[in-house]
Amino acid sequence: MGIKKVFISVVSLLVALAIVFPVASQAALSGLDIMKKVDELPQGDDQKSTVTLRLISAQGQERKIVTSRYWKNYRGKDGFYSKTLFFTDFPPDVKSTGFLIWDYAQEGKTDGLWLYLPSLRKVSTVSSRDQNDAFMGSDLTFADMGQRRLDEDEHKFIGEKPCDKNTCYVVESTPKEEGAAYSKRIFWILKDEWRAVKIEYFDQKKEPLKTQAIQWQKSGNLWIWKDATVKNLQTGHSTIFEISNIKINNGLRDDLFTERLLRRGEGP
Amino acid sequence: MSHLSVIKSSLRDRHRVLSLYSFCILCLLFFAVYPRASSGQEISEKPPEIISPEAETPLPVPLPAEEALPLPPQEGTVTIPIEAAEPPRGLFTRINEDILKKIEYRGYLKSEIAYRYVTPAAFSKILNILQLEPSYSLNSNVRLSARIWAYYDLAYDLQDLGTIAPMKAFAFIEPPAPGEPEPDIKNLRDIKVDNYGIDLKELYIDIYRSNMDFRIGRQIIRWGIVEGWRILDEVNPLDFTEHILRDVSDRYIPLWMVKGDYYLGPITIEGLWVPDVKGHEPAPLRSQWSQFQTLPDLKKVPRNFKNSEGGLRVSGMVKGYEFAVAYFNQWDDFPAAFRSVSGLGLGDLGISPDVTFFPVYRRLQSYGVGLAKSLGKIVLEGEFAYVDGKYWGTCTECSSSDITFGETQRDYIKHVIGVKTVLYGTDISMNFSQDIILNHSSDIQQGRHEDAASIFARKEIRYGTMVPQLLAISLLNRHEYLFRPKLEYRYTDKVTFLFGVDIFSGDPGPDPGRLNFFGYFDDDDRAYMEIKYSF
Numbered sequence: 068m069g070i071k072k073v074f075i076s077v078v079s080l081l082v083a084l085a086i087v088f089p090v091a092s093q094a095a096l097s098g099l100d101i102m103k104k105v106d107e108l109p110q111g112d113d114q115k116s117t118v119t120l121r122l123i124s125a126q127g128q129e130r131k132i133v134t135s136r137y138w139k140n141y142r143g144k145d146g147f148y149s150k151t152l153f154f155t156d157f158p159p160d161v162k163s164t165g166f167l168i169w170d171y172a173q174e175g176k177t178d179g180l181w182l183y184l185p186s187l188r189k190v191s192t193v194s195s196r197d198q199n200d201a202f203m204g205s206d207l208t209f210a211d212m213g214q215r216r217l218d219e220d221e222h223k224f225i226g227e228k229p230c231d232k233n234t235c236y237v238v239e240s241t242p243k244e245e246g247a248a249y250s251k252r253i254f255w256i257l258k259d260e261w262r263a264v265k266i267e268y269f270d271q272k273k274e275p276l277k278t279q280a281i282q283w284q285k286s287g288n289l290w291i292w293k294d295a296t297v298k299n300l301q302t303g304h305s306t307i308f309e310i311s312n313i314k315i316n317n318g319l320r321d322d323l324f325t326e327r328l329l330r331r332g333e334g335p
Numbered sequence: 336m337s338h339l340s341v342i343k344s345s346l347r348d349r350h351r352v353l354s355l356y357s358f359c360i361l362c363l364l365f366f367a368v369y370p371r372a373s374s375g376q377e378i379s380e381k382p383p384e385i386i387s388p389e390a391e392t393p394l395p396v397p398l399p400a401e402e403a404l405p406l407p408p409q410e411g412t413v414t415i416p417i418e419a420a421e422p423p424r425g426l427f428t429r430i431n432e433d434i435l436k437k438i439e440y441r442g443y444l445k446s447e448i449a450y451r452y453v454t455p456a457a458f459s460k461i462l463n464i465l466q467l468e469p470s471y472s473l474n475s476n477v478r479l480s481a482r483i484w485a486y487y488d489l490a491y492d493l494q495d496l497g498t499i500a501p502m503k504a505f506a507f508i509e510p511p512a513p514g515e516p517e518p519d520i521k522n523l524r525d526i527k528v529d530n531y532g533i534d535l536k537e538l539y540i541d542i543y544r545s546n547m548d549f550r551i552g553r554q555i556i557r558w559g560i561v562e563g564w565r566i567l568d569e570v571n572p573l574d575f576t577e578h579i580l581r582d583v584s585d586r587y588i589p590l591w592m593v594k595g596d597y598y599l600g601p602i603t604i605e606g607l608w609v610p611d612v613k614g615h616e617p618a619p620l621r622s623q624w625s626q627f628q629t630l631p632d633l634k635k636v637p638r639n640f641k642n643s644e645g646g647l648r649v650s651g652m653v654k655g656y657e658f659a660v661a662y663f664n665q666w667d668d669f670p671a672a673f674r675s676v677s678g679l680g681l682g683d684l685g686i687s688p689d690v691t692f693f694p695v696y697r698r699l700q701s702y703g704v705g706l707a708k709s710l711g712k713i714v715l716e717g718e719f720a721y722v723d724g725k726y727w728g729t730c731t732e733c734s735s736s737d738i739t740f741g742e743t744q745r746d747y748i749k750h751v752i753g754v755k756t757v758l759y760g761t762d763i764s765m766n767f768s769q770d771i772i773l774n775h776s777s778d779i780q781q782g783r784h785e786d787a788a789s790i791f792a793r794k795e796i797r798y799g800t801m802v803p804q805l806l807a808i809s810l811l812n813r814h815e816y817l818f819r820p821k822l823e824y825r826y827t828d829k830v831t832f833l834f835g836v837d838i839f840s841g842d843p844g845p846d847p848g849r850l851n852f853f854g855y856f857d858d859d860d861r862a863y864m865e866i867k868y869s870f
Contacts, residue, residue: 160443160869192709
């Protein structure tokens with residue numbers, strides 16, 4: 068048997084093994100590994116965007132909220148994860164209402180929140196919201212919008228399942244603490260792309276509570292939400308988040324995320 | 336505030352005319368100072384000129400590019416490429432395209448209907464308001480803003496004035512002018528209420544520099560940290576036309592002033608110069624909310640630099656503490672009611688001392704500090720101020736050596752402490768406040784300390800379409816209360832309904848000269864609704 072035959076045999080064996088055990092190369096991936104990958108998706112240094120919320124009641128009545136969002140990634144620098152500034156553009160009676168959030172890196176330190184109400188003409192320090200409170204009256208909570216730390220949940224890899232025309236990793240995340248808002252969440256994550264395209268939420272009675280379907284768009288080298296549709300399965304209410312006018316890495320200065328800009332009632 | 340009497344209100348109309356006039360002048364100044372307003376690439380009506388380096392004589396402009404023959408550049412000349420000239424635009428076109436089309440308009444149409452359900456029941460308000468808030472940005476650093484308020488209260492067309500504003504037990508009866516007949520207290524049709532009008536509420540220019548901001552014009556400044564209490568927040572006087580029941584933006588009287596903010600890292604240094612001096616505006620005499628009044632011989636503070644008000648505020652965030660330190664040199668919004676008593680005479684309430692008032696505005700110096708600290712789900716906040724120069728009314732018979740014409744000067748301190756939190760998705764705010772007269776004597780009509788407390792709760796339900804809220808205020812010393820439950824219902828993105836009740840409770844007051852702030856309106860409880868269309 069010549070060297071050529073040996074080589075062909077080895078290659079054939081490897082190909083056969085790859086066919087018979089297609090996930091062998093992924094077998095080492097745990098739920099936590101996958102969620103880490105999701106968590107590590109690059110977000111850029113800063114972002115400017117328009118966030119439109121469409122709140123649709125079970126009867127089909129629709130309300131709209133349009134906000135301008137400015138976000139800066141601190142990556143732990145100066146003790147911050149990030150800072151975010153929102154200004155409401157619509158509806159007109161709350162236009163220029165501003166919301167400033169300082170997300171501290173220090174574990175256990177609650178966010179700094181300031182609210183500017185043009186009708187009162189002043190900025191007020193706001194007490195930290197309950198993480199289970201609805202975010203701007205939507206079907207997502209502040210906790211859903213924030214970055215829940217990975218060590219707050221147990222992540223269990225369920226397997227691979229088809230999702231639309233792709234394949235998704237399915238991970239079940241169960242909170243470690245008692246009395247959490249959800250008994251579990253199930254993430255559907257695009258295989259090897261690490262983007263969540265669907266999240267299922269279960270209430271404390273382990274009943275399906277809501278689903279979140281996410282569409283992505285590429286801006287530069289980054290993947291950003293294009294829209295997310297959240298449907299409450301128990302009330303029939305739904306919220307569509309649409310992200311537009313995205314600009315990445317604008318060099319947003321630190322002094323934009325202060326009371327000074329908040330009081331102007333509009334972004335830079 | 337209960338020791339003042341008799342209104343003067345004829346200056347209001349003149350004031351409005353002056354405000355509108357000032358608005359026009361400021362607009363003209365704005366566009367005169369910035370002739371290229373909104374037109375970053377403005378094309379002059381006059382054709383551009385090309386200057387020869389040899390001769391500074393302007394040369395005629397060549398034909399537009401598409402009509403001219405290409406000529407080789409001549410030695411000694413500079414060829415400047417020009418775009419095809421646009422036809423000259425008329426003044427109207429320029430105003431329309433450069434200014435009017437770039438003005439952002441927002442505002443609302445609102446109908447406020449209030450029904451006093453205590454006998455005599457009546458619709459006390461059917462107020463229709465159009466508010467316009469135009470704004471114009473010259474560029475990202477300069478912005479002109481205005482707020483114009485037009486209103487018409489239909490209640491006065493549909494009902495008798497005496498029904499809307501019934502005579503109260505302690506209501507002051509204005510003495511008739513010489514030669515005029517005595518007023519008939521059963522016929523209150525001569526109440527001087529402005530049930531329609533146009534007000535220029537605000538008009539200012541914002542100028543943003545790298546580390547400084549300026550706001551110049553007629554404006555409202557809020558200096559306080561704790562919402563709802565006037566400890567540091569004493570810059571603008573208040574309009575009591577509807578007691579304290581109006582929204583903040585309609586309750587504060589805007590003033591012409593210059594405000595400058597200098598930013599030094601996390602610290603903001605704010606300076607104020609207020610040449611526009613005004614006191615609190617009482618409700619029109621004998622109107623439903625008539626209570627304290629300005630005295631007839633009250634002289635306005637002459638407008639000059641020396642009489643200006645001014646202040647300095649340093650604020651910022653250090654180590655998680657939000658702080659403010661403020662100094663304000665102001666005129667007391669309540670004038671001191673100096674008086675002389677000369678024997679007995681026949682007054683409005685029978686035989687009484689013959690009193691002559693000579694009210695005077697007095698200077699006050701206010702030194703204050705505010706602090707807020709977020710502890711996660713709880714925010715603790717407070718304000719403290721020391722006020723130097725306040726005059727207080729004394730009892731009629733008192734004659735201590737430090738009493739001057741019925742008034743005595745005492746400094747006083749005032750403070751408020753509060754806590755804000757969120758419980759079950761409900762925003763809750765609780766406050767306690769005190770005014771304490773230093774070196775108090777029994778001659779002073781007001782007690783040594785006045786205590787007050789409030790609670791405010793607000794919750795968004797049904798995905799923010801319904802917002803129930805409650806405000807309760809108590810003046811603890813006199814057992815007076817005001818309850819304000821209300822429900823806001825967002826019908827569409829632009830249409831909002833508001834339903835509420837205002838409940839007053841307490842005694843009207845010890846005597847006609849001292850009317851309690853809430854108790855005096857014990858018979859004015861009302862239910863109300865508002866329909867608001869925002870655009």
